[in-house]
Amino acid sequence: MGLTALLRLRTRRQYLLARAVRRRRQLTPVADRTDSLPAQPILLFSTVRNERVRLPYFLAYYRRLGIDHFLIVDNGSDDGTREFLAEQPDVSVWSTTAGYKQSRFGMDWMMHLLRRHGHGRWCLTVDVDEFLVYPFCETRPLRALTDWLDSAEAPSFAAMILDMYPKGAMHEQPYREGQNPFEIAQYFDSGNYVISRNPLYRNLWIQGGPRARLFFTDRPQRAPAMNKVPLVKWDRVYAYVSSTHMLLPPRLNLVYDDQGGEKPSGVLLHAKFLDTFAAKAAEELARGEHYAQSVEYRAYREGIARERDLWCNWSEKYINWRQLEVLGLMSKGNWA
Amino acid sequence: MTQASTLGVVMLCHAALDRAAQLARHWAMHGCPVVIHVDARTPHAQFEGLRSALKDLPDIRFTPRLPCEWGTFGLVQATLDAATRMLADFTQVSHVLLASGSCLPIKPVRALQAHLSAEPGIDFIESVTTADVGWTIGGLNEERFTLRFPFSWKRQRRFFDGYVALQRKLGFRRSLPKGLVPHLGSQWWCLTRRTLEGILNLPDRGRIDRYFKRVWIPDESYFQSLVRQVSTSIESRSLTLSKFDYQGRPYIFYDDHLHLLRQADAFIARKAWHQADVLYQTFLTRDGDRAHATEPSPGKINRLFAKAVERRVKGRPGLYMQSRFPVRARGAALAAAPYGVFSGFAPLFTDFQPWLGRALDARVHGHLFAFDRVQFAGGETVYKGGLSDSPTLRDYNPRSFLANLIWNTRGETQCFQFGPEDEQDIAPTIASDPNASIFLISGAFAVPLWQSGRSAQEVRAEAARLQKVESDFIYMLKGVETKARIRIWSLAEFIENPAEPLEQLVDLLNPRAAHRVTELPQLLDLRGFGSFLQDLRNQGMAPVLMGDFPSDVELAQPNPPFARPRIVR
Structure with missing residues (x-):
């Protein structure tokens, strides 16, 4: 990489950090319990808006994996989300009514909290509909993974998004509070992901899955990115560039081996396509606060009307992480 | 003690x-x-x-x-x-x-x-x-x-x-x-x-x-x-x-x-x-x-x-994913398993694809890289792993498309048709893939043109274009970068004795075939094709890839040569 490119990335990173510092004033603490963190905690960071129904299962899922504390920004919910979170003993909540889009889709707020509380700690940054699956996650807590990553001197861990969907129309099986969403959204596309490498940021750019298959057939380059690096041993000089898809400095994006070997990686099961989705799509379209002028949501709305169902004959039914590893969606690498 | x-x-x-x-x-x-x-x-x-x-x-x-x-x-x-x-x-x-x-x-x-x-x-x-x-x-x-x-x-x-x-x-x-x-x-x-x-x-x-x-x-x-x-x-x-x-x-x-x-x-x-x-x-x-x-x-x-x-x-060969992305220079073979690419066969036989599927015990697709749609076996619109038949999606990243197809179907040999009428962006990839076996009958692209019933004058430009594309492909296959296994016959060579090339390709792709192939596919009656080629020549085009195709008079000679050929053992 040339000197100019390095300088460009450095400038970009400093700009992102400065944004995060500037926008910290938008956050008002609702319940700040970060003083009582245990030693070397594993932290989870998230931005939510009107997710009251999904939160109980989300919190339970990550508590079971071994998240010690949740740091959550509530972006103007009016369904009791904030109050619910504030009651939880292992959750700290900040609230803001500022624009989601103007805050780089919440990433400025996330980065401020990461800088403030994540330095030198393992931090998982996920949305409320993303559920991390990693090798041996049924028998080994997240701490086993982060200890191993520490010993391997790996500062970051890849987990691509895997869109999960039900068989039949989304509204046919309503989601109940506390329910495992993957009882409904049981299916996924196992082998239609296309990959290219971004030479500047050195990350892999992955697209595909049911969204590309159904909603982006005529403009595949607009299909959403599936690559994510959600788990990072944070340092206050790090920056997420675009959602959690890629990071700066670029070495954090080297979560893959380019000589034929496999590094360990996981998957973020994406519980987006439930009955709650139609309402969400309508709301997001009205707000216009999502990526690329809500082009995704518009495509869904048109697509949903047309397709009804994301399921196809070759949809794979989810069993466990070993299945995902056999299919080649994730890898144990040399963690045995 | x-x-x-x-x-x-x-x-x-x-x-x-x-x-x-x-x-x-x-x-x-x-x-x-x-x-x-x-x-x-x-x-x-x-x-x-x-x-x-x-x-x-x-x-x-x-x-x-x-x-x-x-x-x-x-x-x-x-x-x-x-x-x-x-x-x-x-x-x-x-x-x-x-x-x-x-x-x-x-x-x-x-x-x-x-x-x-x-x-x-x-x-x-x-x-x-x-x-x-x-x-x-x-x-x-x-x-x-x-x-x-x-x-x-x-x-x-x-x-x-x-x-x-x-x-x-x-x-x-x-x-x-x-x-x-x-x-x-x-x-x-x-x-x-x-x-x-x-x-x-x-x-x-x-x-x-x-x-x-x-x-x-x-x-x-x-x-x-x-x-x-x-x-x-x-x-x-x-x-x-x-x-x-x-x-x-x-x-x-x-x-x-x-x-x-x-x-x-x-x-x-x-x-x-x-x-x-x-x-x-x-x-x-x-x-x-x-x-x-x-x-x-x-x-x-x-x-x-x-x-x-x-x-x-070393990882799993042929797998491209979020934590394994080998670069070409490291000698990474592309595909997860051997596969066959057939150019010019389907138009010469009435039943080539079903025959190939039986002979190789393989999945035989149509033209996966056709311009209008991906011709998956059985005409499916979505294939294993959720691959779409949309040509736009395929052409967005043809390498990933092919790598995915071969990875998704591990355990079953894949074959597909490929010719000068198809999208050619994938050509360098298959040529440099040691897991690819490419069988090509040069000049066979003219047979469908002849069958279309249109006059030589009408199809002349199209024939010249296809010939150019195919000769570029053949030129590439003969280059130093090529790692695929290659067999090329001219159309004339092939129809002289179709049984032998067919036998060769079966041996190459399915060496452990339980039983030898005795039945061969039904060859098309090519009487009239020779004069079609002559018409093309008369229109000013030079059809060279077919080889010295016999005139209709010669084809008509020793009895009907296009009866279903059989291998005698």
């Missing part, structure tokens, strides 16, 4: 001292005195916690704390101090075991004691000459002993590497202490009192220690070398199961390894994760694990870790 051996345990600890306390208690409860050394870099409060946790046990000692950085002499010095203390304080000890704060006894302590009593004079220490070790990391074997290593490998890597390079360049060599033959081996050993005393009382130990202070990773060589000078009966294997990954880090055991550890033939396992509660609970009970002893099957553990290394170093 056979006296029961008394085992003493030297424990080197640096973290997770709550587990160290649990382990020390386990040893002590089973009559094994323990001498503990705690790294000086461990916080004092933790050390005090360990002390107070063990203060009810009389046979536990602590030695002064030294800093033990990985790969330095501190670890050896700590071991020497603790061993000296052990031999002095506990005169009943006949064997000393070196263990870490995460070395978990996986067999009952009395089984270990019995093992030692059975052959009381044996020293269990892995000790291999530098010429014979194959497992060291960083390419440093003998040079560990002949170069100096004043810099830390972990903290001052650049200086470390630079100084090694400099010494190599200058041809620097240290002289070894007299009588020392360098040996390497696992740092976890179990020595007899006599041997250990022999090492501690070596006449020139001061000089030896000074020498080893500048040896790299002396804890893998100090005792392993010196034991050769004092012991007469060495069993060169460790009683401690310790596996290293390809970068020299020890593998860690978790709760889900319980079953494997029960089948290990070693007595101690290094290292158990500090939160592996099930392992600690199971093995640290009175008299050890009381599960019904399974037949030892140490191969299972070896295989598990060998596979992990292979996955990390």
Whole structure:
């Protein structure tokens, strides 16, 4: 990489950090319990808006994996989300009514909290509909993974998004509070992901899955990115560039081996396509606060009307992480 | 009189001292005195916690704390101090075991004691000459002993590497202490009192220690070398199961390894994760694990870790995913399995695709790279793995499309048709893929044009274009970059004797075919094609790729040659 490119990335990173510092004033603490963190905690960071129904299962899922504390920004919910979170003993909540889009889709707020509380700690940054699956996650807590990553001197861990969907129309099986969403959204596309490498940021750019298959057939380059690096041993000089898809400095994006070997990686099961989705799509379209002028949501709305169902004959039914590893969606690498 | 051996345990600890306390208690409860050394870099409060946790046990000692950085002499010095203390304080000890704060006894302590009593004079220490070790990391074997290593490998890597390079360049060599033959081996050993005393009382130990202070990773060589000078009966294997990954880090055991550890033939396992509660609970009970002893099957553990290394170093061929993305220059074969590409066959036969599927026991697709849509076998709109038949999606990243198709259908050979009328972006990829077999009948693209019923004048431009595309493809296939297996026939050559090429391709793609192919597909009646070619010539085009296609008069000759051909055996 040339000197100019390095300088460009450095400038970009400093700009992102400065944004995060500037926008910290938008956050008002609702319940700040970060003083009582245990030693070397594993932290989870998230931005939510009107997710009251999904939160109980989300919190339970990550508590079971071994998240010690949740740091959550509530972006103007009016369904009791904030109050619910504030009651939880292992959750700290900040609230803001500022624009989601103007805050780089919440990433400025996330980065401020990461800088403030994540330095030198393992931090998982996920949305409320993303559920991390990693090798041996049924028998080994997240701490086993982060200890191993520490010993391997790996500062970051890849987990691509895997869109999960039900068989039949989304509204046919309503989601109940506390329910495992993957009882409904049981299916996924196992082998239609296309990959290219971004030479500047050195990350892999992955697209595909049911969204590309159904909603982006005529403009595949607009299909959403599936690559994510959600788990990072944070340092206050790090920056997420675009959602959690890629990071700066670029070495954090080297979560893959380019000589034929496999590094360990996981998957973020994406519980987006439930009955709650139609309402969400309508709301997001009205707000216009999502990526690329809500082009995704518009495509869904048109697509949903047309397709009804994301399921196809070759949809794979989810069993466990070993299945995902056999299919080649994730890898144990040399963690045995 | 056979006296029961008394085992003493030297424990080197640096973290997770709550587990160290649990382990020390386990040893002590089973009559094994323990001498503990705690790294000086461990916080004092933790050390005090360990002390107070063990203060009810009389046979536990602590030695002064030294800093033990990985790969330095501190670890050896700590071991020497603790061993000296052990031999002095506990005169009943006949064997000393070196263990870490995460070395978990996986067999009952009395089984270990019995093992030692059975052959009381044996020293269990892995000790291999530098010429014979194959497992060291960083390419440093003998040079560990002949170069100096004043810099830390972990903290001052650049200086470390630079100084090694400099010494190599200058041809620097240290002289070894007299009588020392360098040996390497696992740092976890179990020595007899006599041997250990022999090492501690070596006449020139001061000089030896000074020498080893500048040896790299002396804890893998100090005792392993010196034991050769004092012991007469060495069993060169460790009683401690310790596996290293390809970068020299020890593998860690978790709760889900319980079953494997029960089948290990070693007595101690290094290292158990500090939160592996099930392992600690199971093995640290009175008299050890009381599960019904399974037949030892140490191969299972070896295989598990060998596979992990292979996955990390080589990975699964043909898989492209978020944590494996080989670049071309590294010799990465593209596809996960062999596949066949057929150009010009389908238009010559009435039933080529079904025939090929039967003959090869393979999945035969149409033109996967057709402009209008992906022609999956059976006309499916979505194929295995969720591949779409949308040409836009395919053309967005044709390499990924093909790699995905071959990966998704592992276990079933894939074949597809490909010709000059298709999207050509994929051509360089299949040409350079060692897993591709490309069979091409040049000039066959003209047959559908002839069959279309349009006049030579109308199809002339199209024929010329297709011929250009196909000759470019053939030119590429003959280039140096090509790694695919290639067979090319001109149309004229092919129809002269279609059976032989067909047989060849079946042999190539399905060498283990259960039965030989006797039935061949039905060739089209090509009478009239010759004059079509002549018409093209008359229109000013030069159809060259077909070869010397016989005129209709010749084709009409010896009886009907286009009856279904059969191979006579």
